[in-house]
Amino acid sequence: MAAFSIIGREGSVPVHVWAKTLDDKSREQLLNTASLPFVFHHVAAMPDVHAGLGATIGSVIATEGAVIPSAVGVDIGCGMRLARLNFRRGDLDDRAVRAVYEAILRHVPVGMTERRPDAVRHDRTEPFEEGMKSLLDRHPELLERMVSMTWQSQLGSLGAGNHFIELTSDADGVVRVMLHSGSRGVGNVMASRFIGIAREKALGGKVRLPDPALAWFDEGTDDFNDYMDAVNWAQAYAKINREIMMEDVMAAVREVMPWAEISSDEPVVDCHHNYVARETHYGRDVWVTRKGAVHAGRGELGIIPGSMGAASYLVEGLGSEESFMSSAHGAGRTMSRTQAKKVFTVADLKRETAGVVCRHDPGVLDEIPSAYKSIDEVMAQQADLVRPVTVFKQFLCVKG
Structure with a gap:
């Protein structure tokens, strides 16, 4: 018996849905995506699926001869990094946990903040200089949109929204650092610029789209090549961004525990969950866009975080071809950020994050656990996609 259900429209590829429930907006978005002429074989919807901008968050879209910029999204290369440390939860008392929290805030720029000019890691930005220059030569308008910030000073910073840095512990008390950020x-x-270009050209052409946000670039065109250059640049930037943050978090931890190190007992895991890559599926070379999904090849380690205050999972992929070797990337929202801020109070947030050193203010109400699906239900719905290796829960959470 298949672990997924199938929905579809006549003349479109089917959609394989691992989620037990699917809201009307997500259903419509998935069917719209599946109707595009270049979508290959089927669309896969993970258990954490929820409505996004045009393309559905938690979807995996294989395409031939085209890519959809809005399906990759505006946080190109967003993903996770996880590292096991060489000590146990019992080695940190409450005062030490609070001290680590404050030290992280000193070491890692969060929210809309950037690094001071004297703190920019030029040794890490240098490899990106040539690629950025090439993009700006072809698209000088990008420079105008970056006046208020510099990509160099943002390298190694967290950002806002659902991005976070956490210290977690498992059933044995083993401590891990887990962080979530992108480009x-x-x-x-x-991303915004290329999404705009695709939409402008679609609206000015003769192609009828079910949603303007699903405008695409045809492979072989200058726009496609420029966009893929930008995507590859941003995906590499996002990974280095997480790498630097992990280094800085460790420096913060060592302010409190000088002997702290990343353990060699477990590999450091880093995985994108908003990206596009060239892969082979069903005997064909295709572009695979994972919009809120993790690559889950057989034996491959991945990270699936729960909401703030819930458990998270280190998993091993089972290599399901039906999901294009993919899995959920998290719990998935049950309501919009705006709705969550209307429904819940700071008191609700404190209750749902009891035992976690974290922010308790209106600015993070949209991240309350009740605004997300149950991570345990998500995991149960994708038992054919990944195998849990370790379950852990945060005791410290830094949000932007």
Whole structure:
């Protein structure tokens, strides 16, 4: 018996849905995506699926000869990084946890903040200089949109929204650092510009779209090539961004525990969940866009975080071809950020994050656990996609 259900429209590829429930907007978006002429074989919808901008968050879209910029989204390369440390939860008392929290805030720029000019990591930005220059030569308008920030000073910063840095512990008390971030403002600028170009050309052409946000670039065109250059640049930037943050978090931890190190007992895991890559599926070379989904090849380690205050999972992929070797990327929202801020109070947030050192203010109400699906239900619905390796829960959470 298949672990997924199938929905579809006549003349479109089917949609394989791992979620037990699917809201009307997500259903419509998935069917719209599946109707595009270049979508290959089927669309896969993960258990954490929820409505996005045009393309559905938690969807996996294989395409031939085209890519959809808005399906990749505005946080190109957003993803997770996880590292096991060499000590246990019991080694940190409450005062030490609070001290680590404050130290992280000193070491890692969060929210809309950037690094001071004297703190820019030029040794890490240098490899990106040539690629950025090439993009700006072809698209000088990008520079105008980046006046208020510099990509160099944002490298190694967290950002806002659902991005976070957490210290977690598992059933044995083993401590891990887990962080979630992407390509920051520069990725947003690039993505927004190319999404705009695709939409402008679609509206000015003869192609009828079910949703203007699903405008695409045809492979082989200058726009396609420029967009893929930008995507590859931003995906590499996002990974280095997480790498630097992990280094800085460790420096913060060592202010309190000088002996702290990343353990060699477990590999450091880093995975994108908003990206596009060239892959082979069903015997064909295709472009695979994962919009809120993790690559889950057989034996491959991945990270699936729960909401703030809930458990998270280190998983091993099972290599399901039906999901294009993919899995959910998290719990998935049950309501919009705006709705969450209307429905819940700071008192609700404090209750739902009891035992976690974190922010308790209106600015993070939209991240309350009740605004997300149950991560345990998500995991149960994708038992054919990944195998849990370790379950852990945060005791410290830094939000932007």
